[in-house]
Every structure is written in C-alpha cells, then in structure tokens.
Amino acid sequence: MTVQRCEERAVQELLRAVRILASDADVQIEYVQRLGVGPDEMALEFDDAFRQVAGVTGMGFLPEGVMEAARPIDDQLQRMTSLPEDVWSKRSVRSSSEWQKLRLLAGAAGEGIQQLMNT
Template identity: 30%
Template sequence: MTKGYADSVESPSPRHLTAFVRSIAILALQAETQLAWLSRFDGRSPTVDELALEFDDGFGLVPTFIERGWLSNAAVSVLTQLSSQLDSMSGDHNAHLWCADALSGRLEWDRIRASARAALMLLD
C-alpha cells in the first residue's frame, strides 16, 4: 500500500487542507458525478475506494488543521462520524460496497453523501 499525503508530509500546508475539503465535496456528490470524477484515473475502471482514501489521508491531519485555525472545532464531530461510516464499510466482507454499482444502489453511500454534505456546511 502506498503512503497517503498525511504520512509523507512533515508540515501540512493549505494545499493539504484544500485536498481534504475537495475529498469531502466529492463524497457529497451524487453517485453519477462521483463516477465521472473517478473516471479521471487514466481510463481505468473506476476504483471506488479512491473516494475514501483521499478523505482518510486528510482526516489524519484534522488536529493540525484545527491547531492552525484552518478548520473549526465545530466540524470535528461530523468529520469523525464520516470517518467512522467509511471505516464501518471497510474489510473484505464489505467488498461489495466498493464497486461502481454500489455508489448508486446502496444506502451506505447515501449516508456517506449526507454526512459529507453536513460536514461541508460546517467548514469555515
């Protein structure tokens, strides 16, 4: 497994915050738009786990983002909930949730989108 930007960066920059907020915005998109975003990966078939991987990279930096005044404490509980929802979907027994069809057909992804929208509303 490759390291995410949270593992490879000594001092997060506003660029990392921007990537994190973008990952939340992508999680908030409708399934069709998420699939269109995923198709940007060199013409390969969409890898749905990319949606969570980018968020996970940034979630590890949330304490630093708050410490630097880039994120409000108000967003922490919703971001933590979103992270927990994604974690609960992980594992081999949940592989069926990480295919393109699941984005539009599974209640779990509807919940992810709702939590991501709630998080975006709290970001300032």
C-alpha cells in the same frame, strides 16, 4: 510555508475530498473513471486529508470543530470497510444505502466545515 498556511491547505484538501463524497453517484463514478481508479480511492483521499488535518489541528489557527464535523464521514467509511468488498463497486456507489448515507453525511460535514472556516 507558515503554519497557518499549512492548516488552511489541509482544510482545503479535506473540503475537496468531502465535496467529492457528497456528490451524486454519477459525478463520483465519473471522477474515479477519470482518475482510472476504483471507488475506494474516494475513501483513501478523504482519509489522507482527514489525517492531515488531524496532524495540524491544535496549532492555533483552525477553528475548533473541523475534525468533529468530518468525523461522521470517517466513522461511516470505517463501517463500510467491514462490509463485503462489493460496497466499493460502482454498482454499490449508485445503489447502496451505505453510499447514500455517506453522501448525506459528507454534505452536512462540508457545510459545517465551510461555516467554521468563514467565522
């Protein structure tokens, strides 16, 4: 696999994780139930993809700004990890301001990354 293809695949995984985080609460709950995991899995999937993109950034094929577009999501997830464990409950996914903010950040990041990849 070429370096360019590795970078593209990493960004596609990041976009997939971002889209899940941007989805409404019912879609997110259905997603984790289908996987048989808790809501924290969405954060773990994002983290894996974010770190993968970080690892391939600078090889010359990714537009600058992909990491910066996704960083607010990473920052929000870091803040959420310092909160009580209840933030990772399905009830919290549906009703907490932390998850609402995360969805807004993810929506903006997804649009920004997609625009960067289309230029």
